[in-house]
Structure formats: C-alpha cells, structure tokens
Amino acid sequence: MRKGTQNTIRKAYDRKLQMVVTAKEAAINQGFEPNRYVCVVCEEEVYVAAAYSTERSVHFRHHRGNNNVECEYYLGQLTGNTDRLSFKRESREVGEIYFDNKNRNFCLGLRFSVDEIEDCEKNNVFIELNTEDKNRTLLKIKINRENFAPDTVTLFPLARFSSSYYLSFSSEEETSKRLFFSRSNTPIFFRMMGHDQAGRCKYVRGGVLYTNIKYVVVFPLKKSSLKNQFLLNEFDVEDTFEFKTMDMRFIGMVLSIKYLSKNLVSLLKSWNYKAETSEALTILWPPTYLTDNKCNVNADYIYVYSSFNLIPKGNTNVPRENIRLVTSNVSRINLLPQSIIFKKNAEIIIEKKDSITFNKKHIQSYARKANVFKVPEDGLSYFMFNCYGVSQLTVNQTVYMTPDSLIIGYKHNYPVTYIVQDEHHVKCGNELLNDILAHYKKTENFDESKIDQNRLSTLALQYIKKCEIDGKINTVVRHYIEEGLL
Numbered sequence: 345m346r347k348g349t350q351n352t353i354r355k356a357y358d359r360k361l362q363m364v365v366t367a368k369e370a371a372i373n374q375g376f377e378p379n380r381y382v383c384v385v386c387e388e389e390v391y392v393a394a395a396y397s398t399e400r401s402v403h404f405r406h407h408r409g410n411n412n413v414e415c416e417y418y419l420g421q422l423t424g425n426t427d428r429l430s431f432k433r434e435s436r437e438v439g440e441i442y443f444d445n446k447n448r449n450f451c452l453g454l455r456f457s458v459d460e461i462e463d464c465e466k467n468n469v470f471i472e473l474n475t476e477d478k479n480r481t482l483l484k485i486k487i488n489r490e491n492f493a494p495d496t497v498t499l500f501p502l503a504r505f506s507s508s509y510y511l512s513f514s515s516e517e518e519t520s521k522r523l524f525f526s527r528s529n530t531p532i533f534f535r536m537m538g539h540d541q542a543g544r545c546k547y548v549r550g551g552v553l554y555t556n557i558k559y560v561v562v563f564p565l566k567k568s569s570l571k572n573q574f575l576l577n578e579f580d581v582e583d584t585f586e587f588k589t590m591d592m593r594f595i596g597m598v599l600s601i602k603y604l605s606k607n608l609v610s611l612l613k614s615w616n617y618k619a620e621t622s623e624a625l626t627i628l629w630p631p632t633y634l635t636d637n638k639c640n641v642n643a644d645y646i647y648v649y650s651s652f653n654l655i656p657k658g659n660t661n662v663p664r665e666n667i668r669l670v671t672s673n674v675s676r677i678n679l680l681p682q683s684i685i686f687k688k689n690a691e692i693i694i695e696k697k698d699s700i701t702f703n704k705k706h707i708q709s710y711a712r713k714a715n716v717f718k719v720p721e722d723g724l725s726y727f728m729f730n731c732y733g734v735s736q737l738t739v740n741q742t743v744y745m746t747p748d749s750l751i752i753g754y755k756h757n758y759p760v761t762y763i764v765q766d767e768h769h770v771k772c773g774n775e776l777l778n779d780i781l782a783h784y785k786k787t788e789n790f791d792e793s794k795i796d797q798n799r800l801s802t803l804a805l806q807y808i809k810k811c812e813i814d815g816k817i818n819t820v821v822r823h824y825i826e827e828g829l830l
C-alpha cells in the first residue's frame with residue numbers, strides 16, 4: 345500500500361458532537377482540542393493530521409502511530425450507520441476538580457446520567473478517589489439515586505492535599521489519574537461556571553484559556569510573589585483573597601484576560617497554559633431554562649447568535665438543512681432532540697422539550713411596555729423579534745413597537761429585560777401617524793408597486809398621495825401601512 349493514499353483514517357468519533365465525523369469536517373472547524381476524537385474501531389484517541397498540508401489530504405492519526413491496519417481497513421468499509429456507535433464515557437468526563445468559590449475549598453465534582461446511575465446501582469458500583477500514594481482513600485461512595493441526581497454535578501470537598509488524585513470505579517480495573525496541583529506551584533486556573541462569584545469553578549483541563557471569560561486563579565500563599573505577574577495590563581483582576589483549606593494557605597484571584605499579547609502568551613506558556621480569543625454563543629429565542637449543563641427549550645426551533653459560522657459535523661451535530669442564516673451572526677435552527685454546538689469556549693447542548701407555542705402573554709406581566717423604544721447604552725445586547733425574524737439593535741436606535749414585536753435585552757447568555765408594545769396606550773389614526781413622523785425620521789424612496797392602494801384607509805391614502813409627490817416614504821409608516829395598522 346502506498347503511503348499517504350489508502351492507509352489513512354478519514355472518519356472518527358467526535359466526543360463533543362457525539363457523532364462520527366470526517367477529518368475534513370474536523371479540519372474546517374479547526375477542532376483540534378485534545379481528547380476530542382476517537383478511533384471508531386479501537387476507541388483510542390486520534391488527532392487531525394495534515395490539516396494545513398498541501399501534499400497530503402487531511403486525515404486522523406493514532407497517537408501511537410498510524411500502523412493499525414485493522415482500524416484503517418475497517419474504516420475503509422464504513423457505511424452510513426456509524427453515527428449510532430456509542431462510546432464508553434471516559435472517567436475523566438465523569439469527574440473533575442472544582443474550586444468552590446463560596447466555601448473557598450477544592451472539591452471533586454461527579455456527574456452521572458440516569459442510565460449510568462441505574463446501571464451502577466444494579467451492579468453495586470462504587471467510585472473511589474485516592475491520593476498520589478494510592479493508599480489514602482479520600483472518598484468512597486456508592487453510585488445510586490440517593491447520592492447522585494442525574495446529569496447534575498455533585499461536589500465532594502477534598503480533605504487532603506495531593507499533587508494528583510486517582511479516580512476509579514470498583515467495576516473497572518483501570519484508574520484514571522487527575523493531575524491537579526503542579527509540583528512547581530504555578531497558578532491554577534478554574535473557570536467560573538455561573539455569573540455570580542459565589543459559584544463553582546471548574547478546573548481548566550487541556551490548559552487552554554480564553555479572553556473575556558472569568559477565571560479564579562489559585563496558588564499557594566508561599567508563592568505570593570506570583571501576584572505581581574497579574575499586574576500585566578492584559579489581565580482584568582476583580583478580586584484577590586486569601587483562604588485556608590486542606591491545612592494549606594492559598595491566594596485566589598478573580599480575573600479575566602482582556603486581550604492577547606506576546607508577553608501574556610509567554611507568561612501563560614511558562615505555567616503550561618495556552619491562550620486563545622474566545623467565541624460567543626447565545627440563544628436569543630425562545631427563553632430557555634438550564635439544568636446543569638443543558639439548555640431546555642420548549643420549541644422546535646431556536647434563534648442563536650454565534651461569533652462563528654455553524655459548520656455541520658464541524659462545530660454542530662445539526663444538519664445543514666436545519667440551519668438558516670438570518671443575519672451574518674444570527675441563525676435559526678430547527679432542533680434535533682438533542683442539538684449540540686461546540687467551538688472553543690462556547691458550548692451548548694440544547695434539549696428539545698415538548699413543544700409549547702410560546703405565548704407572549706406569559707411575559708406580559710413582567711415586560712416593560714412602550715410604544716417607542718430607544719436602545720439604551722446599558723451594556724445589554726438588544727434583539728428585536730417580529731414576523732420578519734430577528735435583528736440585532738444598535739445603541740440609540742429607535743424602534744416602533746407593533747403588536748407582534750418583542751424586544752429582549754441580554755446580559756451574557758441570559759435574557760434580562762423584555763419590551764412589548766404598551767397596549768393600553770396604543771395610539772391610532774392621525775395621532776399615531778404624527779407621533780411616528782415626529783420621532784422616527786428615516787425615509788426611503790417611495791415605491792408605488794409595493795403598496796396596494798385599494799386596501800388603504802383614508803388616512804393612509806392621504807399620506808401616500810403626499811409620498812407620491814415627494815418621492816419619499818417614512819420607513820416605519822410604510823411598515824405600519826403594510827401591516828394594516830394605519
């Protein structure tokens with residue numbers, strides 16, 4: 345077999361998107377995260393190779409070399425059914441080290457699915473955490489419904505310091521090592537999971553940090569000089585505190601990386617971290633509710649804002665025909681039972697719940713009411729939803745509310761303010777027309793063919809006659825006339 349032609353792996357299982365993807369699809373998305381792709385035959389980790397090569401086509405490769413003929417032979421015969429392959433979850437996905445910023449201690453966080461809990465309960469499986477010397481058991485706990493709620497992270501405080509911990513299941517022989525504190529006592533980064541500072545922070549595994557993401561950085565008090573390293577302008581330090589846990593004193597800092605620079609990159613490199621620019625991903629509509637790491641949506645579709653293009657099988661498991669680009673960053677997605685979008689720091693898993701048509705009346709009670717809305721400069725991102733779809737609003741933009749329009753202001757990923765039309769103070773007729781003309785000055789060229797003059801009210805007809813003479817029409821008035829509101 346000639347090297348570089350047949351004996352390459354073209355497909356692998358993507359643990360993030362939970363489906364089989366081709367090397368080409370992975371390369372387009374530049375999804376080169378460690379531990380993301382596994383060989384569908386031997387279940388060993390593979391990585392994207394020759395992504396930038398002009399000589400060889402992109403393929404997956406085993407870390408130990410590409411010499412497993414069986415894997416390659418089998419992959420040559422793959423049919424379309426591989427998407428249903430299921431892969432055993434690694435124990436690294438089950439457990440992770442957390443910093444609890446409320447109690448200021450380190451914890452082991454464990455999470456299991458309903459099936460896993462039931463399975464373990466049946467087989468009487470324990471999970472065990474040991475320190476480095478392996479003879480000190482820190483935690484031994486039965487995996488059952490009493491101890492764990494499905495799909496929710498349960499935290500167990502770590503009572504003893506160790507530079508690494510070993511996690512094992514009583515049902516399996518292999519033990520997984522969780523490296524934690526580095527021997528050199530360099531800073532350790534935890535990513536803040538909630539939006540408040542009192543929440544749980546997850547250990548950054550894989551060593552990649554992103555801009556504009558809040559982290560808690562921790563290092564031993566005896567290395568307090570490290571604090572000065574964070575004086576770099578590239579860091580935005582919000583809080584610095586001291587705490588004691590596991591009989592040791594530590595310094596903690598709440599911070600984010602504002603921008604990347606050569607200095608910063610080399611500093612982080614010396615601590616074994618890499619830095620990248622973050623991606624943004626927000627569900628705009630409909631409102632969602634979070635259960636642990638999943639967004640639940642009571643609808644068949646969502647509008648999503650993303651700073652990157654959605655690539656089927658590259659950064660989403662949603663097929664192309666379900667995705668419609670509304671504006672350059674807003675897409676409408678027809679949901680699968682479970683839709684996943686993942687790129688760099690941005691990750692959402694959306695569970696489609698029983699479809700309930702969202703009734704605007706639900707939010708009427710707490711929505712602000714206005715007939716004219718001027719977008720304030722308050723740090724929120726405002727989006728308008730109406731029968732035309734969704735559009736992002738800019739600061740100081742003036743919007744005329746119609747009965748079917750809704751504006752939502754978002755902070756981070758959460759809708760925090762709703763604006764609907766003030767139905768009790770709806771102006772109509774001449775009063776409305778004058779009000780629009782007074783507040784909204786934007787006009788456009790008048791196009792007679794767009795307006796059906798036979799269906800116009802007397803008031804609209806009068807206005808249109810004026811437009812015919814001027815050759816201009818007020819944009820908002822045109823919308824109102826088209827919708828039969830004037």
Ligand SMILES: [Zn+2]
Pocket residue numbers: 383384385386387388406412415
């Ligand atoms: Zn293999």
